[in-house]
Amino acid sequence: MNFVKRAGMSLGARRSRTAALLAIFVVICTLLLAGFLLQAAATRQEAEAQRTIGVDVTVKQTGLTPALADRLGASDLVHRYNPELPVRAGARGFTPLASNAPKPGGTGAEEKEQATLAVNGVRDSGMLLPFSYGSTKITAGRGITPEDADRDVAMIEQRLADKNHLKVGDTMQVRSSDGKRTVPLTVVGIFQDPMQDPTNWTPPHELPGNALYVPVSTAQKVGTGSETVSEAVFKIASPGQAEQLHAEAERLLGKGRFDFRVNDKAYRDQVRPIQQVGTFAGLIVWVIALAGALILGLIVTLQIRERRAELGVLLSMGEKKWKLIGQHAVEVAAVALPAVAIAALAGSLAGQSAGDALLDGRSGKPVTSAGAPDAEIAPPMVRVEPATVGKVAGIGLGISLVSTVIPGIGILRLHPRSILADTE
Amino acid sequence: MTSATTTPPVLRLADVSHTYVGQRRRTTVLKGIDYAFERGTFYTILGPSGSGKTTLLSLASGLDTPTKGTISFDGQDLTKLGLGSYRNKHAATIFQQYNLLTYMTALQNVTTAMEITGAKPATGSRRTRALQLLEKIGLDKAMATRNVLQLSGGQQQRVAIARALACDVDILFADEPTGNLDEDTAQGIIDTFRELAHEQGKCVVVVTHSQQLATQSDRVLNLRKGKLTEQVNAR
Numbered sequence: 001m002n003f004v005k006r007a008g009m010s011l012g013a014r015r016s017r018t019a020a021l022l023a024i025f026v027v028i029c030t031l032l033l034a035g036f037l038l039q040a041a042a043t044r045q046e047a048e049a050q051r052t053i054g055v056d057v058t059v060k061q062t063g064l065t066p067a068l069a070d071r072l073g074a075s076d077l078v079h080r081y082n083p084e085l086p087v088r089a090g091a092r093g094f095t096p097l098a099s100n101a102p103k104p105g106g107t108g109a110e111e112k113e114q115a116t117l118a119v120n121g122v123r124d125s126g127m128l129l130p131f132s133y134g135s136t137k138i139t140a141g142r143g144i145t146p147e148d149a150d151r152d153v154a155m156i157e158q159r160l161a162d163k164n165h166l167k168v169g170d171t172m173q174v175r176s177s178d179g180k181r182t183v184p185l186t187v188v189g190i191f192q193d194p195m196q197d198p199t200n201w202t203p204p205h206e207l208p209g210n211a212l213y214v215p216v217s218t219a220q221k222v223g224t225g226s227e228t229v230s231e232a233v234f235k236i237a238s239p240g241q242a243e244q245l246h247a248e249a250e251r252l253l254g255k256g257r258f259d260f261r262v263n264d265k266a267y268r269d270q271v272r273p274i275q276q277v278g279t280f281a282g283l284i285v286w287v288i289a290l291a292g293a294l295i296l297g298l299i300v301t302l303q304i305r306e307r308r309a310e311l312g313v314l315l316s317m318g319e320k321k322w323k324l325i326g327q328h329a330v331e332v333a334a335v336a337l338p339a340v341a342i343a344a345l346a347g348s349l350a351g352q353s354a355g356d357a358l359l360d361g362r363s364g365k366p367v368t369s370a371g372a373p374d375a376e377i378a379p380p381m382v383r384v385e386p387a388t389v390g391k392v393a394g395i396g397l398g399i400s401l402v403s404t405v406i407p408g409i410g411i412l413r414l415h416p417r418s419i420l421a422d423t424e
Numbered sequence: 425m426t427s428a429t430t431t432p433p434v435l436r437l438a439d440v441s442h443t444y445v446g447q448r449r450r451t452t453v454l455k456g457i458d459y460a461f462e463r464g465t466f467y468t469i470l471g472p473s474g475s476g477k478t479t480l481l482s483l484a485s486g487l488d489t490p491t492k493g494t495i496s497f498d499g500q501d502l503t504k505l506g507l508g509s510y511r512n513k514h515a516a517t518i519f520q521q522y523n524l525l526t527y528m529t530a531l532q533n534v535t536t537a538m539e540i541t542g543a544k545p546a547t548g549s550r551r552t553r554a555l556q557l558l559e560k561i562g563l564d565k566a567m568a569t570r571n572v573l574q575l576s577g578g579q580q581q582r583v584a585i586a587r588a589l590a591c592d593v594d595i596l597f598a599d600e601p602t603g604n605l606d607e608d609t610a611q612g613i614i615d616t617f618r619e620l621a622h623e624q625g626k627c628v629v630v631v632t633h634s635q636q637l638a639t640q641s642d643r644v645l646n647l648r649k650g651k652l653t654e655q656v657n658a659r
Contacts, residue, residue: 313524316517415489
């Protein structure tokens with residue numbers, strides 16, 4: 001192992017050159033690490049964003065039943081889904097809102113008793129656009145969730161609640177549209193629709209205050225039982241999965257017999273910039289790796305050319321060629337490894353703020369599922385993981401080995417006399 | 425041409441020629457040289473500048489290969505023995521330009537050569553042996569532990585000599601080893617070469633312009649126009 005000893009002597013004797021090489025290695029390794037960390041953080045944030053934002057696909061079909069919507073919603077592609085089953089119902093034991101303007105040509109009293117309420121059967125009220133965009137806000141309690149299936153619960157509008165002094169936990173009764181059944185509903189939430197009451201006469205079921213949301217099963221009880229889903233919205237991870245979902249919808253609903261619309265605006269607005277940062281980070285890694293290889297290769301090549309005489313002398317003593325290459329490799333590695341350690345330290349200290357600066361502008365904004373607890377993209381997590389440091393070390397050492405071995409082989413294929421003669 | 429004695433040669437050059445190929449012309453510096461070097465003999469090679477002395481030394485010491493002919497050590501062709509192995513175990517060279525490792529001290533230069541060639545002193549450590557050799561040629565411990573670039577040309581030449589002596593090889597080659605030395609030191613080096621040849625049975629081959637050195641060698645070889653002739657038995 002005398003070549004390792006020689007490497008130590010050489011590094012010690014050429015302190016200023018060693019320090020310069022270390023500084024260059026630190027810069028290259030830090031940039032490489034930054035690229036990897038940013039790439040990893042962007043990937044994580046993209047996955048998180050896909051999970052929280054996703055792409056909404058709206059399916060409409062005449063005769064689309066809640067059961068068919070459930071079957072499509074059971075697809076592995078679908079993260080969340082929400083069929084809407086609109087029915088009308090009458091109030092029992094409470095007073096629905098009425099238009100302030102007189103009805104032209106009639107009293108409207110008959111309708112007031114029978115179907116004054118617009119009951120919307122939903123599975124996941126958080127997926128409804130007014131709620132996800134935040135225009136309609138829940139002021140008390142909560143929305144309708146998939147866990148409410150088979151429970152007779154309701155989310156009512158603030159104006160109806162105020163008029164009848166209803167609050168979360170109270171029970172109210174609605175009468176089915178045919179007047180044959182009465183369904184008791186527990187109020188689980190109160191929401192506020194920003195839409196003002198119309199100034200001209202409006203049928204009571206069209207007044208914003210008379211809208212209430214219930215689970216689909218409850219809507220089926222309140223309705224006649226033959227109502228169908230007006231539309232169903234399915235949330236999938238990315239636009240690329242829409243085609244697969246379309247194929248599944250064709251299998252379930254029949255080819256060409258349904259309307260299939262993909263709304264990926266939120267995805268494009270939120271996820272694509274993160275993807276672009278990730279792609280950019282990947283590009284950075286490649287550019288730095290190539291530039292680093294060139295810079296280090298040039299430096300080490302120049303050093304090796306300077307050290308031709310040394311190679312010639314050692315060869316003249318019969319030193320093995322692999323040991324000469326080994327000495328140079330050890331010298332470069334002895335600089336590269338501390339550089340990787342310094343880069344890792346710098347990465348763990350400054351990586352988070354760098355990641356925030358590059359990615360934070362893309363996070364924290366309300367997205368289409370606002371109103372649900374996971375409505376925001378989590379801030380980017382920049383973590384220096386051993387695997388990432390290993391990658392940087394591998395690239396750094398790879399660069400140093402290639403830049404040592406190739407020029408070294410170029411010299412060592414010569415006879416010692418030729419090497420020494422060229423240096424004289 | 426062969427040597428006059430019948431003892432088996434340690435190194436034999438058979439029909440050795442060497443040609444340098446330039447961009448426009450080829451220059452043949454050695455032409456069909458036959459010679460056998462023996463153990464226990466101190467040779468000097470004389471010749472005018474450009475006669476090919478250094479080339480001959482480089483071929484014989486395994487630093488280069490001839491364009492024609494064979495060189496064998498103890499009857500074995502160097503190309504089969506391996507030039508690296510030959511240089512490592514059997515031959516050492518003192519260069520005219522010293523060729524020291526400039527990031528090391530004089531002592532480290534000597535011990536490094538011993539480590540590379542695997543030379544182990546009969547008694548004591550490599551460091552002790554290296555210090556003894558350096559002292560023998562006039563470099564005390566203070567000088568021995570200085571970086572070689574802090575030494576004068578003559579002192580560096582002595583380090584190069586000590587390095588070659590430390591390798592404990594069969595054949596010692598030297599190219600103008602006393603060129604930068606004062607008379608007393610040069611004589612000390614010549615005495616060392618004679619001692620190596622006559623007491624330790626080594627073969628010592630020295631390229632020189634120095635008649636003083638040549639007259640003290642056992643055989644003087646003359647190289648002119650690419651041909652080698654044994655001029656006189658100097659002793």
